[in-house]
Amino acid sequence: MADDxxxxxxxxxxxxxxxxDKVDWGKAIDQMxxxxxxxxxxxxxxxxxxxxxxxxxxxxxxxxxxxLDAIKDLTDYQDEVGIIFERFSTLNDDEQxxxxxxxxxxxxxxxxxxxxxxxxxxxxxxxWGRKAKIKSSKSxxxxxxxxRRFSDSKAKEMFQKRIESSDTExxxxxxxxxxxxxxxxxxxxxIEIKDVESKLQVAIVEASKNHTKALQKKKEIExxxxxxxxxxxxxxxxxxxxVDKQSPEYSEAxxxxxxxxxxxxxxxxxxxxxxxxxxxxxSFVHKHNLTIKVLTSLRSNLQTHRAKxxxxxxxxxxxxxxxxxxxxxxxxxxxxxxxEHLGIKTDEKIGETLAAMHTASARARQDMMENIPxxxxxxxxxxxSYAESLQEIREKDVEIRKNFADRYGIDMKELFEEFYKxxxxxxxxxxxxxxxxxxxxxxxxxxxxxxx
Numbered sequence: 001m002a003d004d005x006x007x008x009x010x011x012x013x014x015x016x017x018x019x020x021d022k023v024d025w026g027k028a029i030d031q032m033x034x035x036x037x038x039x040x041x042x043x044x045x046x047x048x049x050x051x052x053x054x055x056x057x058x059x060x061x062x063x064x065x066x067x068l069d070a071i072k073d074l075t076d077y078q079d080e081v082g083i084i085f086e087r088f089s090t091l092n093d094d095e096q097x098x099x100x101x102x103x104x105x106x107x108x109x110x111x112x113x114x115x116x117x118x119x120x121x122x123x124x125x126x127x128w129g130r131k132a133k134i135k136s137s138k139s140x141x142x143x144x145x146x147x148r149r150f151s152d153s154k155a156k157e158m159f160q161k162r163i164e165s166s167d168t169e170x171x172x173x174x175x176x177x178x179x180x181x182x183x184x185x186x187x188x189x190x191i192e193i194k195d196v197e198s199k200l201q202v203a204i205v206e207a208s209k210n211h212t213k214a215l216q217k218k219k220e221i222e223x224x225x226x227x228x229x230x231x232x233x234x235x236x237x238x239x240x241x242x243v244d245k246q247s248p249e250y251s252e253a254x255x256x257x258x259x260x261x262x263x264x265x266x267x268x269x270x271x272x273x274x275x276x277x278x279x280x281x282x283s284f285v286h287k288h289n290l291t292i293k294v295l296t297s298l299r300s301n302l303q304t305h306r307a308k309x310x311x312x313x314x315x316x317x318x319x320x321x322x323x324x325x326x327x328x329x330x331x332x333x334x335x336x337x338x339x340e341h342l343g344i345k346t347d348e349k350i351g352e353t354l355a356a357m358h359t360a361s362a363r364a365r366q367d368m369m370e371n372i373p374x375x376x377x378x379x380x381x382x383x384x385s386y387a388e389s390l391q392e393i394r395e396k397d398v399e400i401r402k403n404f405a406d407r408y409g410i411d412m413k414e415l416f417e418e419f420y421k422x423x424x425x426x427x428x429x430x431x432x433x434x435x436x437x438x439x440x441x442x443x444x445x446x447x448x449x450x451x452x
Contacts, residue, residue: 102151109144211281
């Protein structure tokens with residue numbers, strides 16, 4: 001009967017279960033959905049109809065802020081559900097170096113700890129510090145593992161700080177990178193599901209075999225049980241027929257009854273066990289089959305999401321390129337508009353100055369023209385006074401000459417004529433500069449050229 005119990009001790013190939021950290025997936029997903037649902041309800045049509053370059057700048061900045069918030073939330077979501085940070089983010093050299101250095105130190109610590117353990121456990125090696133080396137290398141390994149876990153947080157902090165000041169183009173590249181990483185993750189998950197499906201198929205076959213075998217064993221046990229029960233009835237009848245309860249015959253008959261009762265009880269237990277086992281294996285056949293259906297459906301859905309995400313990501317890269325170029329074109333247009341505005345204002349200022357110049361010039365000409373008659377009138381008075389003065393001087397000269405001729409017998413006419421003759425020559429100095437610029441007419445009182 002020992003072989004009959006092997007089946008009861010076998011529950012199929014046992015799969016090693018990996019212990020995962022407890023993650024409240026429902027809560028994490030609900031939080032992300034809630035954040036995605038918290039969108040403003042803007043009057044989109046009105047914004048488009050009333051769009052100007054100025055408010056488009058505000059819209060683009062709001063796009064950048066929303067994108068930044070989304071990437072930060074996605075990064076936090078990665079941590080929450082256990083998605084490896086550095087495989088889902090575009091790290092720069094400094095950020096990646098933090099993780100690489102910690103990983104290198106961890107690998108080095110693992111090697112040192114393994115070498116310490118592999119050193120033979122002899123009194124000589126122990127004398128030279130084998131156990132102390134194992135202890136110190138294990139402590140260094142624990143610290144290296146701790147530093148490696150901390151390096152992700154440090155790199156993430158650096159990443160978040162850098163991404164805060166990134167432009168829209170960098171943020172869009174980060175979103176595309178996360179999408180591409182998600183495509184790879186979906187592909188890996190599909191492969192994992194397919195592997196589990198294959199194992200479940202094997203488990204179904206194994207469970208079906210065990211179910212059939214359990215039913216066969218149950219049938220065999222039931223046949224033996226019927227035989228044993230028949231014998232038990234016969235032996236009990238023989239026991240009742242023994243009159244002397246103290247005789248050896250009675251003891252022998254009682255012993256047979258006890259052994260048969262024990263055998264029947266054991267067979268009853270085996271039959272129950274095989275019935276339970278058959279039911280269990282039949283149940284697991286259905287459970288495995290249901291699991292396979294669910295996994296196949298999930299894998300199919302993952303394939304759909306992956307195909308769409310991969311294709312859409314490629315399209316989005318071009319779409320985002322167009323958006324970035326549009327932003328740059330808007331900036332160029334704004335710059336051109338500013339230049340045009342400055343040009344117009346400069347043209348206006350220059351035109352204003354030119355017009356003022358022309359106006360001032362015309363007014364200066366008018367002032368000049370208006371001042372000429374006044375000037376001529378003043379000059380006419382000056383010339384008149386000048387001529388009048390000269391006339392008096394000349395009359396006085398006649399009188400002086402006459403006096404000179406009467407008193408001294410000197411004819412002053414020739415002397416004055418010589419004087420005026422010399423004054424007509426510019427090189428002649430004249431008489432203390434008081435003489436007129438042009439010669440006066442003869443003392444006989446002829447007409448003056450200046451007034452002619």
